[in-house]
Amino acid sequence: xxxxxxxxxxxxxxxxxxxxxxxxxxxxxxxxxxxxxxxxxxxxxxxxxxxxxxxxxxxxxxxxxxxxxxxxxxxxxxxxxxxxxxxxxxxxxxxxxxxxxxxxxxxxx
Amino acid sequence: xxxxxxxxxxxxxxxxxxxxxxxxxxxxxxxxxxxxxxxxxxxxxxxxxxxxxxxxxxxxxxxxxxxxxxxxxxxxxxxxxxxxxxxxxxxxxxxxxxxxxxxxxxxxx
Amino acid sequence: xxxxxxxxxxxxxxxxxxxxxxxxxxxxxxxxxxxxxxxxxxxxxxxxxxxxxxxxxxxxxxxxxxxxxxxxxxxxxxxxxxxxxxxxxxxxxxxxxxxxxxxxxxxxx
Ligand code: NI
Ligand code: NI
Ligand code: NI
Numbered sequence: 001x002x003x004x005x006x007x008x009x010x011x012x013x014x015x016x017x018x019x020x021x022x023x024x025x026x027x028x029x030x031x032x033x034x035x036x037x038x039x040x041x042x043x044x045x046x047x048x049x050x051x052x053x054x055x056x057x058x059x060x061x062x063x064x065x066x067x068x069x070x071x072x073x074x075x076x077x078x079x080x081x082x083x084x085x086x087x088x089x090x091x092x093x094x095x096x097x098x099x100x101x102x103x104x105x106x107x108x109x
Numbered sequence: 110x111x112x113x114x115x116x117x118x119x120x121x122x123x124x125x126x127x128x129x130x131x132x133x134x135x136x137x138x139x140x141x142x143x144x145x146x147x148x149x150x151x152x153x154x155x156x157x158x159x160x161x162x163x164x165x166x167x168x169x170x171x172x173x174x175x176x177x178x179x180x181x182x183x184x185x186x187x188x189x190x191x192x193x194x195x196x197x198x199x200x201x202x203x204x205x206x207x208x209x210x211x212x213x214x215x216x217x218x
Numbered sequence: 219x220x221x222x223x224x225x226x227x228x229x230x231x232x233x234x235x236x237x238x239x240x241x242x243x244x245x246x247x248x249x250x251x252x253x254x255x256x257x258x259x260x261x262x263x264x265x266x267x268x269x270x271x272x273x274x275x276x277x278x279x280x281x282x283x284x285x286x287x288x289x290x291x292x293x294x295x296x297x298x299x300x301x302x303x304x305x306x307x308x309x310x311x312x313x314x315x316x317x318x319x320x321x322x323x324x325x326x327x
Contacts, residue, residue: 002322003114003208005221005263007246017143026206028116028152029143032263034235034247043246043263045114045141045152047208061327097244099221099265100323104111105209109170112223112317126252135315137225137261138252154223154250154261156317213220214318218279 001103002053004046007032008064008096013042016063020046025056047106057098066095110212111162113155116141117173117205122151125172129155134165156215166207175204219321220271222264225250226282226314231260234281238264243274265324275316284313 020027030043048056068090129136139152157165177199226234238245248261266274286308
């Protein structure tokens with residue numbers, strides 16, 4: 001038995017939750033802030049048997065992997081003219097920070 | 110020293126909190142969602158000496174054990190007539206998912 | 219790799235967060251309640267390499283250590299006259315409950 005603690009961006013929260021539950025993983029979500037991921041994020045607590053650990057990690061990686069996304073062009077109005085980009089800019093989004101912890105006992109009451 | 114992480118239904122939150130504190134356990138509560146327990150739930154973090162671990166687990170089991178509870182009969186008005194049950198229905202409530210984690214160091218500053 | 223779980227009073231939250239991030243620790247914060255610290259508190263999750271564990275603990279101790287703080291004199295109006303203290307009273311504030319947990323795997327996706 002392992003306990004996975006995964007901190008992911010809020011934007012990936014529902015997608016990851018859906019994917020894990022679809023594969024019968026048990027998922028508890030805690031609202032969190034800060035961390036390497038600056039924006040609001042979610043801390044997933046996932047209990048898994050040792051032989052499904054890699055599967056769970058693959059699902060997290062697949063759904064939350066850090067990637068680039070086109071941001072809408074910034075308007076020069078009300079902003080820094082210097083920073084004005086008349087073309088779409090790629091900004092990094094997503095990413096997951098994942099701890100795998102040993103579990104001494106697991107109970108379901 | 111062990112760290113107990115227990116996910117319980119919100120309905121059992123206050124009862125469990127009271128019972129643990131009465132026995133001098135230190136309890137921290139985090140609001141959480143999802144998991145095997147579909148409704149809103151609470152994640153308890155409890156630090157305990159090894160020789161009181163079983164006592165803490167017994168308190169959690171005693172206060173949160175999965176059980177049946179009578180639900181009020183569903184009115185046929187505004188609902189599915191097929192699903193109408195003119196007698197009280199027993200629905201499962203409660204339950205706790207409990208992880209016991211090893212602790213390498215404990216500090217109280 | 220270690221995972222530090224530190225429960226601190228809300229009053230020390232921003233100071234601790236700033237001090238940890240300034241030293242390049244990765245910090246995730248969860249809003250929590252109860253515990254030895256009766257007031258609202260924050261649970262910090264900090265991942266650290268083994269060789270920086272003591273540094274992280276020192277920062278927590280330095281910023282959250284239990285100490286006394288002058289409370290404003292209580293007015294006898296609208297309060298218990300017996301409890302009236304015409305001089306500043308020192309009340310204990312701060313403190314941190316800290317668990318250091320072993321980590322089997324760490325991933326950054
Ligand atoms: Ni699907
Ligand atoms: Ni009582
Ligand atoms: Ni500074």
